[in-house]
Amino acid sequence: MTATPRTAPLLVGAVCLFAIGAFAGDDPQVAIAVRARPAPVRPDFRIQSDLVLIPVTVTDSKNHAVTGLGAGDFRIFEDKREQTLVQFASEDAPLSVGIVFDASNSMTGKLDKSREAIQQFLRFANPDDEFFLVEFNTKPHLTVPFTDDIGDVQNRLLMVQPKGTTALLDAVCLAMDNLKRARNSRRALLILSDGGDNHSRYSEAETRSRVRESDLWIYAMGIYEPRVGFRSDVPTAGEKLLRGLAEDSGGRHFAVMNLADLPAVAARISLELRNQYILGYRPANPHRDSKYHTVRVNVIAGRDLNVAWRPGYYGTWE
Numbered sequence: 001m002t003a004t005p006r007t008a009p010l011l012v013g014a015v016c017l018f019a020i021g022a023f024a025g026d027d028p029q030v031a032i033a034v035r036a037r038p039a040p041v042r043p044d045f046r047i048q049s050d051l052v053l054i055p056v057t058v059t060d061s062k063n064h065a066v067t068g069l070g071a072g073d074f075r076i077f078e079d080k081r082e083q084t085l086v087q088f089a090s091e092d093a094p095l096s097v098g099i100v101f102d103a104s105n106s107m108t109g110k111l112d113k114s115r116e117a118i119q120q121f122l123r124f125a126n127p128d129d130e131f132f133l134v135e136f137n138t139k140p141h142l143t144v145p146f147t148d149d150i151g152d153v154q155n156r157l158l159m160v161q162p163k164g165t166t167a168l169l170d171a172v173c174l175a176m177d178n179l180k181r182a183r184n185s186r187r188a189l190l191i192l193s194d195g196g197d198n199h200s201r202y203s204e205a206e207t208r209s210r211v212r213e214s215d216l217w218i219y220a221m222g223i224y225e226p227r228v229g230f231r232s233d234v235p236t237a238g239e240k241l242l243r244g245l246a247e248d249s250g251g252r253h254f255a256v257m258n259l260a261d262l263p264a265v266a267a268r269i270s271l272e273l274r275n276q277y278i279l280g281y282r283p284a285n286p287h288r289d290s291k292y293h294t295v296r297v298n299v300i301a302g303r304d305l306n307v308a309w310r311p312g313y314y315g316t317w318e
Contacts, residue, residue, distance in 0.1 A: 087280030137164030196238030250310025
């Protein structure tokens, strides 16, 4: 099987799936043996169209990254058929990250902690990382193009003043378009918003379809008012939207009910992105059928696990 280097992002790009495991890692009675790892393999998501690459993050019950796992700790299934792992690596590869920042009027009184959250996220940046900033209210704007100087982003955020309505979906689409120009193969969007969309041209269905066909992960921090009463467990429309975007990409959604928790959540996201296992397999039945293929990842470590991952990918390329 051959392919051009860019291969329609959907067997190589959109196949880049993300799984998250939750472990009771701080329990002194439970330990994971550290295994010798093979030499790191730096993945290039655009070279081998038949190679499915899966970045995997494993965390314990306190959201601390679990390291030291080996290839034998993972099982991968595509369309319910188990696949053979052909690559395994654990490394902190460079990231290209788009920050999607809510600057609408509803963010009044929330900007200080929001700026602090982005600062904490950027604090763990590596020299080869790059970032850009999309601010949105009534319309989205690319206010900081790709840069490896985190000060550019931080200084711009100091100038943000809340105003206007919320064009969240338009902002996500603008950020996805800009992310196509990234120099790194590992790409993510970090969304910080306090609510749903009320002023976008793009629909939720259109945006989520684009996310599913993309080669990026979305991490969403949603700032919500604490809910009380018998319907306190019912998510708002904004929460459903952000959760759906994150899950479609293989990323994660964090519901923040207390503004004071926002910086810690942002730091946790940054560390998760930098503590990944890279798993690779070649599908037993390579696809050229334009159909959606489901993928499942299991982590085997001798205890109960909660695993989340990107639902699948489209088996097409140019």
